[in-house]
Amino acid sequence: MNNKFLEEKTSFEKEKKFEEWGREGLKAKLQAAEELLTKEYAEFKKACDTDNKRMYAARTKITNLEAQVATLKGKVEEAQADRERVEVELSARIVNKDKDLSVKDVEIAELKHRLFEAHEKSESLEINLETERVRADTAEEAKKAVIEACDISTSTLNVAQNNYAEAQSIVDTLVSESEWMRNRGVAAVNFPSLMP
DSSP: OHHHHHHHHHHHHHHHHHHHHHHHHHHHHHHHHHHHHHHHHHHHHHHHHHHHHHHHHHHHHHHHHHHHHHHHHHHHHHHHHHHHHHHHHHHHHHHHHHHHHHHHHHHHHHHHHHHHHHHHHHHHHHHHHHHHHHHOSSHHHHHHHHHHHHHHHHHHHHHHHHHHHHHHHHHHHHHHHHHHHHHTTOOOOOOOOOOO
8 A cells, every 4th residue: 555655646746746837837938928918019009109100290291281282272363363353454454555546546647637738738828928929029028928837837747746756656565565465475465557
């Protein structure tokens, strides 16, 4: 019995050692697993923090860009409104200049007609002057008639030349403005024939 008892005791001791070693081994594995899990959790948290910072920076940048796009759209709309307003103003100015030119054309035609009449009248006065000269008793009377006829002709000619110069100045201005508008993108500006 003693042998049997010793065998059982030895067997019991072995089993006890196996259990202790198994527990120690499991504890070591459990600690290693906990350390690994803690390390992986720390790395995961660090990666999440990094991702969150990148996402926040990206979101901030997107928000700023959206604000800039909205601001730029507003500026573009303002610029388009200004451009349309300027085009309307320029069109109105062109129409007014066209009307002014039409009026000046009529005035020029009338002045040319007056000049022609004055010239004919001058010729008639010259004929009359010759007749008067023949009839005149003195040279002084003939001189006065000639001076009067020349004054009328000169005055009429001066008025016609001034009106023509003014009309030519308006025409030059309109041609210059038309060229300026064409250079800035106004599609077509047509003027009626301005020269006689």
